[in-house]
Each structure stands twice: as C-alpha cells, then as structure tokens.
Amino acid sequence: MSADDQKRISGEAAAELVETGMVVGLGTGSTAAWFVKALAARGLKDIRGVPTSEATANLARELGIPLAALDDVKTIDLTVDGADEIGPGLSLIKGGGAALLREKLVWEASSRCVVIADAAKKVDVLGKFPLPIEVVRFGHVHTSWRLADIAAEFDLPPPRLRQADRGMVVTDGGNLIYDMASGTIAEPPALAAALKSITGVVDHGLFLDLADEALIGTDQGVVRLVP
Ligand SMILES: O=C[C@H](O)[C@H](O)[C@H](O)COP(=O)(O)O
Known part of the structure; x- marks a missing residue:
C-alpha cells in the first residue's frame, strides 16, 4: 500500500x-x-x-x-x-x-x-524530521541567534530559516519558520520549555x-x- x-x-x-x-x-x-x-x-x-x-x-x-x-x-x-x-x-x-x-x-x-x-x-525517538519553530518577524535574526544558543545547550545544530521558491515561508499568522534539524531530540519536554522561554518564539512543533x-x-x- x-x-x-x-x-x-x-x-x-x-x-x-x-x-x-x-x-x-x-x-x-x-x-x-x-x-x-x-x-x-x-x-x-x-x-x-x-x-x-x-x-x-x-x-x-x-x-x-x-x-x-x-x-x-x-x-x-x-x-x-x-x-x-x-x-x-x-x-x-x-x-x-x-x-x-x-x-x-x-x-x-x-x-x-x-x-x-x-x-x-x-519513530522510536523524535528528531529526524527537522523541528519547526514559529518566530515573529520583527528581530527574527536576533531570535535565531538565541535559538542557536539553546540548540547548542542541547547538542543540536542551529535552526535554519525556512525558504520557499519565492523567499521566506510566512505562516497564516504572518510569522516565520525556523527548522531545527536535530537527528535526535533526547529531552523533548526540556527543549520545548527552553524554546518557549525565548520572547521571539511564538511556538514550536513539539506536541x-x-x-x-x-x-x-x-x-x-x-x-x-x-x-
Ligand atoms: O503544519 C502542518 C501540519 O503539522 C501537518 O499536520 C504535518 O506537517 C503533517 O502533514 P502531512 O499529513 O502532509 O504529512
């Protein structure tokens, strides 16, 4: 099938x-x-x-x-x-x-x-699919630097701005998406809490x-x- x-x-x-x-x-x-x-x-x-x-x-x-x-x-x-x-x-x-x-x-x-x-x-462990993080447009590059710091704390690579054919992907709410291609998320609750602590992060794709x-x-x- x-x-x-x-x-x-x-x-x-x-x-x-x-x-x-x-x-x-x-x-x-x-x-x-x-x-x-x-x-x-x-x-x-x-x-x-x-x-x-x-x-x-x-x-x-x-x-x-x-x-x-x-x-x-x-x-x-x-x-x-x-x-x-x-x-x-x-x-x-x-x-x-x-x-x-x-x-x-x-x-x-x-x-x-x-x-x-x-x-x-x-999957047995989350993380092969890059984790989407929704970020407000204003100051999004600064937010991405803070995201990179958090990623480093979790031994994860810095997230990358999602692009489409016509430029940055913009959500229905007018925000941007950064994707964190981790491979393995060892502690999903801890990562979720850390991401939410950043002011420019609206939310993330960990449910x-x-x-x-x-x-x-x-x-x-x-x-x-x-x-
Ligand atoms: O933002 C999109 C949603 O979270 C979708 O539910 C998710 O990406 C799964 O999509 P699909 O069913 O196309 O694999």
Whole structure:
C-alpha cells in the first residue's frame, strides 16, 4: 500500500469517529485532507469544523462543511490532524506545513485529539524530521541567534530559516519558520520549555501530552495507538 493510501485509510477511520452535532477541529496537511474529504462524504448534519489553516478552511468550504472560528466555540469535541513524526507516548513533531500555531491552539481547545498518519511517521525517538519553530518577524535574526544558543545547550545544530521558491515561508499568522534539524531530540519536554522561554518564539512543533490516540494506516489496516 502506498503512503498516500495509508494516509487515506487513517483519515477515513478518523471520520467514522465524528457524530452529528459535533464541533470538529480540522487539521492541516495531506493526511488531514483525507480526513476532511471523508468527513464531507459522510454528510453528517449539524457539524461545524474549526479549521487549523487557510488551506484547510478552503478545502472544507469547497466540500460544503460548515465552519466556525475558534473563538465562536467554547470547546471542540474532537480534533483530527496529521503529524510529521509520532514518537514515544504519542509525542509529536508537527508544523511541516507551517500550520503548527493554529493547530496547537485548536488542539488545546479540544476534548479529544486524534492524530492520523501513514506508518512511516512512527519513530522510536523524535528528531529526524527537522523541528519547526514559529518566530515573529520583527528581530527574527536576533531570535535565531538565541535559538542557536539553546540548540547548542542541547547538542543540536542551529535552526535554519525556512525558504520557499519565492523567499521566506510566512505562516497564516504572518510569522516565520525556523527548522531545527536535530537527528535526535533526547529531552523533548526540556527543549520545548527552553524554546518557549525565548520572547521571539511564538511556538514550536513539539506536541507533548496532547494526542489522546493515533490511527496509523499500515499495510495490515488501521492500527490504533494510545499514549
Ligand atoms: O503544519 C502542518 C501540519 O503539522 C501537518 O499536520 C504535518 O506537517 C503533517 O502533514 P502531512 O499529513 O502532509 O504529512
């Protein structure tokens, strides 16, 4: 089965968790897009989706899923989203698509968070996927120097500004992304706390103690994992 098929079956399995009347957090990325498509295909009544990016909002609109802004809802019943890596205890790296900030805001407002992925995303130790760090634009080079100091404390290389064909990648919130290509993150909670201590850092892609379960698409079908 291709990685894309594994993403599709995990997204389809997650769509089955949604019930009429629910407020649903809609993740971002290629796996979350399969979820959004499968959810739309179910044609449930009275659901509202809270999108985690402009891209997901556009897809959901095209498919006829009614949307709500995060501030329009008190709580979100269920959020389904992809990940770049799934490590021990369902610790995650997210933000490969630069949506980590809105994703984390929506996840933290959710009663239940389900991560969906293809089998290759499961790892023994986080860090092979470069850790995305969202940084405010003002003074971002100075912030990157402070990030490099923190990286050195953790024996990690300095983060690099994410570039696209047309220059710097800018998030939906107008911020920039630095990627820390570490190889191995030995102490995710300590690194997360250190990164958040820098004023110019808005947030980072370590999602720790947030996922309630994972639905992983494998060649043998969808495997459910809990922390
Ligand atoms: O910023 C993007 C998100 O965190 C995505 O959920 C993550 O990058 C996984 O994306 P994909 O499902 O395309 O691998």
